[in-house]
Amino acid sequence: MGFSENPAEFVESRRSLKSYGDILFHWLTVFLLVFFAVVMITPFIWLFSSSLKTQINIFQYPPQLIPDPVMPENFVRAMTYKPFGIYFRNTILVAGLNVIAVVFTSSFCAYGFARMRFPGRDFWFGIVMATLFLPYAVLLVPSFIVFSRLGWIDTFLPLVVPPFFGGGAFNIFLMRQFFRTIPEEIADAARIDGCSEFGVYWRIMLPLSKPALITIGIFTFLFAWNDLIGPLTYLRSTENFTIAVGIASFRSQTDISWDLQLAASTAVTLPVIALFFLAQRYFIQGVVMTGLKG
Amino acid sequence: MLLNFSVGKATMAALPSDQNIGQGFWLTRQYNRLSLKQRRTLVGYVFILPFILGFLFWWLGPALVAGHLTMHKWNFLSAPRFVGLFNFNKMLNDPILAQSLRITVIFSAISVPLGLVFAFFLANLINAKFRFIAIFRTIYFLPSIVPAVANAILWAWLFNTEFGLINYVIRSFGGPKIGWLQDPNWVMLAFVILTIWGVGGSMIIFLAGLQGIPQIFFEAAEIDGAGRWQRLRHVTLPMMSPIIFFNLVIGFISSFQVFVSALLITDGGPQRATLFLVLYIWRSAFESQKMGYAAVLSWLLFAILMVLSFIVFRYIGSRVYYENPGE
Numbered sequence: 001m002g003f004s005e006n007p008a009e010f011v012e013s014r015r016s017l018k019s020y021g022d023i024l025f026h027w028l029t030v031f032l033l034v035f036f037a038v039v040m041i042t043p044f045i046w047l048f049s050s051s052l053k054t055q056i057n058i059f060q061y062p063p064q065l066i067p068d069p070v071m072p073e074n075f076v077r078a079m080t081y082k083p084f085g086i087y088f089r090n091t092i093l094v095a096g097l098n099v100i101a102v103v104f105t106s107s108f109c110a111y112g113f114a115r116m117r118f119p120g121r122d123f124w125f126g127i128v129m130a131t132l133f134l135p136y137a138v139l140l141v142p143s144f145i146v147f148s149r150l151g152w153i154d155t156f157l158p159l160v161v162p163p164f165f166g167g168g169a170f171n172i173f174l175m176r177q178f179f180r181t182i183p184e185e186i187a188d189a190a191r192i193d194g195c196s197e198f199g200v201y202w203r204i205m206l207p208l209s210k211p212a213l214i215t216i217g218i219f220t221f222l223f224a225w226n227d228l229i230g231p232l233t234y235l236r237s238t239e240n241f242t243i244a245v246g247i248a249s250f251r252s253q254t255d256i257s258w259d260l261q262l263a264a265s266t267a268v269t270l271p272v273i274a275l276f277f278l279a280q281r282y283f284i285q286g287v288v289m290t291g292l293k294g
Numbered sequence: 295m296l297l298n299f300s301v302g303k304a305t306m307a308a309l310p311s312d313q314n315i316g317q318g319f320w321l322t323r324q325y326n327r328l329s330l331k332q333r334r335t336l337v338g339y340v341f342i343l344p345f346i347l348g349f350l351f352w353w354l355g356p357a358l359v360a361g362h363l364t365m366h367k368w369n370f371l372s373a374p375r376f377v378g379l380f381n382f383n384k385m386l387n388d389p390i391l392a393q394s395l396r397i398t399v400i401f402s403a404i405s406v407p408l409g410l411v412f413a414f415f416l417a418n419l420i421n422a423k424f425r426f427i428a429i430f431r432t433i434y435f436l437p438s439i440v441p442a443v444a445n446a447i448l449w450a451w452l453f454n455t456e457f458g459l460i461n462y463v464i465r466s467f468g469g470p471k472i473g474w475l476q477d478p479n480w481v482m483l484a485f486v487i488l489t490i491w492g493v494g495g496s497m498i499i500f501l502a503g504l505q506g507i508p509q510i511f512f513e514a515a516e517i518d519g520a521g522r523w524q525r526l527r528h529v530t531l532p533m534m535s536p537i538i539f540f541n542l543v544i545g546f547i548s549s550f551q552v553f554v555s556a557l558l559i560t561d562g563g564p565q566r567a568t569l570f571l572v573l574y575i576w577r578s579a580f581e582s583q584k585m586g587y588a589a590v591l592s593w594l595l596f597a598i599l600m601v602l603s604f605i606v607f608r609y610i611g612s613r614v615y616y617e618n619p620g621e
Contacts, residue, residue, distance in 0.1 A: 135548070265441075
């Protein structure tokens with residue numbers, strides 16, 4: 001092997017010569033990858049297998065890994081134990097309104113932060129970032145006080161109205177990052193043709209931002225689907241419950257056995273996993289966009 | 295078009311001439327009188343108006359109302375009654391609050407560094423180039439999107455003393471039967487484990503960071519004779535420091551907010567060993583109906599997080615290396 005003038009070529013040629021250390025490192029990586037994959041996925045398998053067991057087989061030591069007999073009727077029993085049809089409708093209603101609110105208002109605000117130049121913009125963007133780092137828990141009690149004064153307790157209003165005001169700092173930030181990657185020349189061309197700033201936002205930026213909009217839409221739906229604290233705080237009567245609150249109420253009732261709790265947990269998790277597989281690309285994109293390019 | 299809110303550079307030529315002013319609707323006339331800079335400001339504020347209103351209604355407003363309520367006793371039923379500094383006095387002499395703060399800080403101090411190291415380690419693993427690496431990335435990420443309720447029930451079952459899988463594995467290796475959720479000494483570790491299982495989010499952020507490091511730095515280091523460890527120490531870590539810092543801040547904030555798992559798995563027990571601060575606030579407000587005291591505790595949580603953030607930014611943020619400052 002002759003000495004190469006080009007350093008990159010030199011390194012490349014060195015690479016092809018695998019030392020024992022490299023081979024060892026390779027197999028160590030493979031081993032660790034598989035080991036942690038097993039560790040991470042076992043709880044899911046355990047949840048799924050337990051949810052298909054009979055009451056008696058759940059309380060068995062040593063535990064069965066593969067249920068025998070298989071009890072798919074656990075799901076039916078869990079889902080009919082409480083009016084999950086109504087809970088499902090409520091959840092979809094709340095989540096759907098959240099998605100609409102977030103997709104439109106966060107992109108609207110983000111356009112102002114990304115593309116307009118005016119005094120006070122950076123100050124307000126500083127506030128956006130501050131609310132990003134300020135946790136919901138701090139506001140839990142204060143917002144409850146305000147919503148109870150407004151008479152909104154036991155309605156969906158506390159869950160669906162606030163997202164229409166900017167759609168959350170996280171989403172504004174994400175959309176702003178995305179808008180900044182779109183060339184300004186496209187917008188200028190539209191302006192020369194007589195397009196107003198709102199027209200640029202509506203006709204140019206929104207259609208070009210579909211991937212980012214889908215990303216925040218999916219995140220918002222997932223957040224609303226998974227959220228327990230909001231519905232638990234504001235919803236009181238059972239006919240207003242979301243799925244998460246319905247399942248959480250299983251825990252406080254001691255007569256509901258493990259097989260039903262586990263079946264309900266599986267049932268609420270499976271759509272999330274399905275959504276993840278359908279939209280994997282957008283998930284990763286979304287996380288990447290928020291984490292990078294400060 | 296009735297209102298043409300044009301403000302871009304391109305509209306310079308299309309500014310209204312003098313005879314246009316005074317025509318059309320009142321609003322149009324007022325708008326036409328504005329200078330280009332004023333128009334830009336106006337339209338800019340129209341765009342960010344939803345956020346500003348939201349901030350006033352759902353952040354500043356509640357914060358001020360809660361501030362007002364700190365001086366009152368209120369149980370929803372009767373009107374708030376002014377009690378002066380009673381709630382603050384109570385806060386300083388509340389042994390349950392002291393316990394709650396103690397375990398929250400301990401949990402944060404253990405789970406944040408461990409979670410950070412584990413997420414960084416996993417990100418390095420899934421940054422390898424293998425044929426099926428996408429499957430591993432998916433598996434490592436999945437736990438972080440499990441609904442909080444399902445997560446709580448799942449872990450309550452895994453940690454079950456008699457029939458849980460974790461004790462089964464430990465016992466089949468000859469270990470003791472551990473009362474994960476009954477023993478105050480073990481329950482903290484149980485919460486750390488279930489938190490670390492869900493590090494997928496910060497792992498993906500780390501992965502994105504790793505993939506953003508220009509390959510040429512590693513090649514240069516390799517030519518200079520740097521081994522694997524030295525490349526990690528002198529290339530990867532400095533290049534990743536902004537992202538490590540970001541994940542650290544996010545980790546600290548979320549570690550102070552453990553709530554759903556504590557509520558559903560242990561309900562604060564055993565012997566208040568998992569009565570995390572947010573759960574205590576929740577109980578004060580919605581179980582004991584002491585809204586004034588809960589408002590004081592909310593402000594306390596806010597103050598703690600502000601001080602923590604300040605310390606983190608002041609002492610760790612200054613050591614972060616930025617490749618392109620100002621970007």
